[in-house]
Amino acid sequence: MTPSVTPEPETWLNDYGDMLYRYALLRVRSEATAEDMVQDTLLAGLQGFQNFTGQSAVGTWLVGILKHKIMDHFRKNRHETSTLSETDMGDDLLAHQFDGEGNWQVSLVEWATPDKSLDNEQFWQVFNDCLSRLPKNMADLFMLRTLEDLSSEDCCKVLDLNSTNQLWVTLSRTRMKLRQCLDTHWFDKE
């Protein structure tokens, strides 16, 4: 079934511009890149409108196009990813947290009612700040893996990692640093 309506990218911009921009920005973490992606998605939607079957909503269809653009972006920019240093990987934090025997030498404070934070706008400010403090590779990897449910093989390809073992360790250190940041800048201050 082909839709009987003609494409109306101006209306799309009004109806889906914010949603597409938010979707892109949370993944690519750059306002300029996110803007380009919204534009490219709308233009691609306009050109490919004859392929739109009408089986899904226009918004869903546009998000599908955007997803491809996001993955292309990471593939193309692969050469820009740099090797992570020991500091990037949080070796110093690890050394601070554990003694030579591998036992904790700091105590972790329990996070009080963390679920309540999810509804707090300031929490998300801190969450995004903490992501921004991470080396870009690590933040990209974490968000792609979590939001796009990217397979381990694809994660390695997109971020140019040598082995899945390197992937697991990088994810582990990313979460460790993120936990530390949230602990210091949010949960400790509540």
Add this chain to the structure above:
Amino acid sequence: MLKCKQIIDLASNSLDTSLPWRIRWEMKLHLLMCKTCHRYLKQLQFIQKAAASINNHCLTISLPDAARKRISDRIKGDQQ
């Protein structure tokens, strides 16, 4: 016996993949006895849940007016 330092990576891995039963078992035993590691795992699980729901929460992010204008101009140019 697993060391606490080893739990850091195992806790993270457990969010990504299904660990071998033997490791799972050793980890479970460790977490029963170690409050700090248990807390660490809980906090990672929360971070994971939070990150996965970011789309539904950061609703105040919107396309800036200047960007909207640029995109609109570009689309109009393309249509002509």
